[in-house]
Amino acid sequence: MKVKVKKMKEKNSAIFMQHAILSLLILLLVPSSSSARLNSDESFDVRQHLSTVTRHGAVKDIVDNSFVPENIPDGCTPVHLNLVARHGTRAPTKKRIKEMDRLATSLQALVANAKERKLSLDNIPAWVFEWTSPWKGRVKGGELIVKGEEELYDLGIRIRGKYPNLLNEDYHPDVHTIKATQVPRASASAVAFALGLFSGRGSLGPGKHRAFAVSTESRASDLLLRFFDTCQSYKNYRKNEEPAVEKLKEPIFDEITRDLSGRYGLNFTRQHISSLWFLCKQEASLLDITNQACGLFNPTELSLLEWTDDLEAFVLKGYGNSVNYRMGLPLLKDVVESMELAIKANEEALPSGSYEKARLRFAHAETVVPFSCLLGLFLQGSDYNLIRKEKPLELPPKPPQSRTWRGSAVAPFAGNNMLVLYSCPARKSKYFVHVLHNEHPVPLPGCNNSDFCPFDVFKERILEPHMKDDYQAICTVKDVVPQSKLSSLFGWLFSWQSDEMESDMVDL
Template identity: 25%
Template sequence: MWKLLIWVSLPLVSSKCYWNNPNPYPYFGSKTPYDTVRGDFRDVPEIEAKFRQNRISADANDFSECEAVSIWFMIRHGTRRPNAPDTKIMKKASYLKDNIIHKRTQGKGEMCAQDVDDLRKWMWNPKLDYKRSYLTTHGFQELFEFGQRFSQKFANFLEEVNSSVLRPTSEQRTQQSIKAFVEGLRGINQSFPIEDYILNDPVARPYRYCAKRGSQIINGTRAISEIQRFQETEEFKKVQENVQRRTGLSLELKPNTIKGLYDLCRFYRSYTLLKRSPWCSLFSDDDLKILEYVEDVQHYFKNGFGDSLNSQTGAAGLKDLYEKFHHVTKTGHKSITAYFTHDTMMDMIYSAMGFYEDYPKLSGFERKKDRKWRTTFLTPFAANFVAVLYRCPKLPSTTYRVQFLKNEKEVHLCGARLCSWKQFWETFHRFTKANLDFCDDDTYVYSV
């Protein structure tokens, strides 16, 4: 009887502990640190070397003297602090900390002792209360290192650039990100001035002042209704039950509270040196995969294929890409163009190109596990889409080829490493007709 009483008094500890898990689930949607999913410019084979190896089977043309003559890219800012709405939800959820610890002393819950101890040591960062959405120190480092790798890969090109456009949006996080990138371009005997932001930027942030998108999407209910629909599924309810059981809490955990706990996990995790947060111990890997889908649905309907206005808006950025490259083919002047923007714009340009579209479409009805639209890989912190225009003088026909990279990994848009100029024209020339006239709608005005 005495042995039975001892066994009953012990907490129902889970067989898995977060604190010493060698491979915790690393994917957190748009709050995923860049290093988790990125490639490396320096590992992308040189054009000439790769084609020389595959000359017979791949292409009989001579790429031996190809040189980069123009680079265009859009890049999201690095890791940031949460915005005002997220901060409010996170802070409210953080008040559960003492209750969770207390339940552990009562022998309730399934959390490991060390996980609870780490949670006990955790403290709210007061900077979140007044430096909302600011770039973190880690976020600055992400863009600094991106600049270093970029300059090592394209050093010869950068030394010979004739003109440059480097422009952030009006936010502190993009302005600090572009500063970090330029600082990373060390060893380049060339200066790259940073342009002032444009308040209503028609390329880097056209959605910000698109009134029709505001009234139809931002003030619309589609994204919210799809998320609420998913939160009614057995799969999401299982997450609620799991967290309730793991923490030993008696009060019902509403979806908004689950979101707050999830954000405490992923935000704090994203800018700590060890990439860990004790709040992540509240979730299993399966729980995190399900919560990751919630954000994918949100981005899908607010920024992506869920509404045609998003691809129309994203077309404005791609119009700039085509025009910049076309100008170089006419003038021969080498140029670099870089816009430091936000995950919304990254989503929109992928939608405009038709990248990563799912059939059947995403919805809140059930989770599509093998989906292409995953914000973790599309728009992590410091996400980027890079296009490189090459001049290849030894080719017998049109001498220009275009290479594409996403998060420093090569993307084969045309089925091969390089698109011919004709293939590039067929894909991007249509964006020259893009305009934002459809945005005129005085029923909605963005707040500054």
Template identity: 65%
Template sequence: MAAPPATVLFLLLLFPAAVFPNAEENFDVRRHLSTATRYHIAKDISENSFVPSNIPDQCTPIHLNLVARHGTRAPTKKKLKELEALVSRLKVLLENVKEQKSTGIPTWLWGWKSPWTGKHKGGELIREGENELYELGIRTREQFPDLFNEDYHPDIYPIKATQVSRASASAVAFGMGLFSDRGNLGPGRHRAFAVTSESRASDIMLRFHDCCQNYKAFRKNQEPSVDKLKEPILNEVTQQLVKRWGLNFTRSDISSLWFLCKQEASLLNTTDQACALFTPSEVGLLEWADDLEVFVLKGYGNSLNYRMGVPLLEDVIQSMEQAIKAKEDGLVSGSYEMARLRFAHAETLLPFSCLIGLFLDGPEFEQILREQPLELPVKPPKKRIWRGSSVAPFAGNNMLVLYSCPANNSSRYFVQVLHNERPTPLAGCGNSDFCPFELFKERIAAPHLKHDYNALCSMELEQSKQTAPTNKFAQILSWFFPGDSKQPQNAEL
């Protein structure tokens, strides 16, 4: 093989990322797409070495609660328009450098068309998303055969979804997997089952974010601050891409190209086009920017984000108490509800994960009990627990499995939490994934359940609860502009 030209060797020594932007060993951009990450990628992401509890043999599952996000979906109608606008924008950028076509600008950019050109509607569950939920249904039945060995009845296995089609389609796909070979329909011997939904206007169980006026006002108020928070990150990446590719990208261009990268990687399994424009470190920064937005607007950034989910938490606790009563009354399996299955959105799964104290350490758990916003997720390359790719990927889910342990002296009932099918530590239960039910109820659920949904969503929010301390935004800016003394004084988070 001929030796590489001296100029290439020189560039490799000085700017390795510029020549091969994604050359870092073992880097897989599909693991860094925040909440656009596919489930089969996300469920194997683990940032810690947590060792699950050994559940005693005498403990048997008697009830399961599932809260799941819909599977991988197509871009929404709004995002389809953004991609079409990107087509026009790239034409303008390339027109300005037409004479330099051979200077290293990626060939795919010339004449690029959106893969979704011609689509007028979006947001639907795609085939990959159907498979995610179908396979999850099969695995759930295999993991808990004692819970799912009964003939289907809507009172034994109630299935609920929001009225948004991708959520109800996800419920259907899951049910087809869960009840496959249990009926007489078609070659798969499927069983017909019911999926029920509340009206969007009144679904405070699974679309509480849509029904909570105070949350809508809070989010509208905070979005400009979140944009300001992300601005220096986008500026940094923009400057690097302008240098690398010789195109006069703007911050808006980079935002659209990053969105395109996520869609190509997640929906099309294509990582050598838009994603290849970015180095791994730049992908890490853009992922972090997405995670910051999710944290502030949907997660631990403000207690309203998750405490408006109290109707869902109440429903979970109630279902467990009913299962315990049925067990204490000596009812046999199949004569009471065995599982409660719910399918919704990231805006449902994220707050619910916060309500039960996932992705926290001990001191942070005490902070949320005091309704204090947590510190923002740390900047890469530092490792952080809060990552959208693992917190709420497509088809992300929480399963709360109630166990009966009659031989245990301290507690006869325990709750195990599985996040994306992995046993997950509860900061409110001494970082155990196997928590006595009464402790789970009093220590984790009760501090939230003292709040009333109507009061949370109709009363006036105090200004101090709408914004985090002013120095937090300044801290973020200082990472990018350490010498800049002209930081905005009124930009808060």
């Protein structure tokens, strides 16, 4: 009997501890009413705070002023360029279009309910009363929109201007290799980019365009640009981790739901807030409308909503677990191998036009984010030592704390990484890799935080640490699904609950 009582006490103590820790987590995550609010003046531009729905032009010139890029030494010339780019701004997917139609119906029901309760409607913004989805009646979605075409077209023009000796000679498909995924918005982005890159170089139409080739791989076998489609260990990890991510986001959405319900007198639910946040991102990014759905939230709330998106990208696509980025190893190897071929051609003094000068790739956020992580970008302090050991990092700090990991910087629409190989005959190391993200030099932690890294050092410190396993070894399902710190914690905190939310597996 005494043993039974003792076990019951231990069980009750464990449950009490679980609830205590849960309460502490919620207190830490929910924005305090007494915390400092972000300025609501014109300096806060919501179009720069839309996580991975941010347009390239809104953030491309926002740089870390604390980092001083290296000056490219005299006598160094670019001999090869690698580009890994995300597609441009796109329309919402079919699933999201349906969600917006449901939101329109829900808003009308919320207004009707407020009228039935004889509440004042003065605080409800005028647009809410008559709002219908801009995509109402659409049955297809996800395509590259005009703004997205312009992003990639302009990017092609800028890159050609930056590297004229690489990109100004006559086009040949073996000299300028263009690859894209089979998803139409990615291949359309490749076309828009190449139209800009080769504009004025052909004889087609008033723009003197020329034809070019874009190669694609089947989704089922595209290990370079859609490795996330075929990596089973990653898919298992993501499925296992998504409920924990949603649990971590819930306190933020619950607090904002309460605040907006009180502010406007409408019975908002967490789902309403989620849909309104999505609408805010679409309106601001695609339509340049910032005074409707985005106007419902104050800057502090918008920053917290942005953080929830950044958190999800960190855990499910980024540094949350090593499988997220290690599955991108085939792409990193392809980049390095292209540089080795360029070095061989340069050493043999092959004539221009007889070897590849640029390898241009167009894919998705699920491609760009892991590739950025393989390079070790967007790390703070000693984090690089942790990822070399394939350890998960601490989660991005919640606003108002500052953070390096921002979806708007890591993978906005048309976000890109460029690795430019330079020949420096007069230096001890004859070849260097210049690393740029969104067209700006960025520090490479594996190369003493320099953006201009000797090629041998790049191979040794960036590529080699990931080479102990190949793609098959990384992506073959083991007996135990890899877990991050987040899922390990929530695994026992919420073991008594089972209310998984629907997952949106549509790639970005």
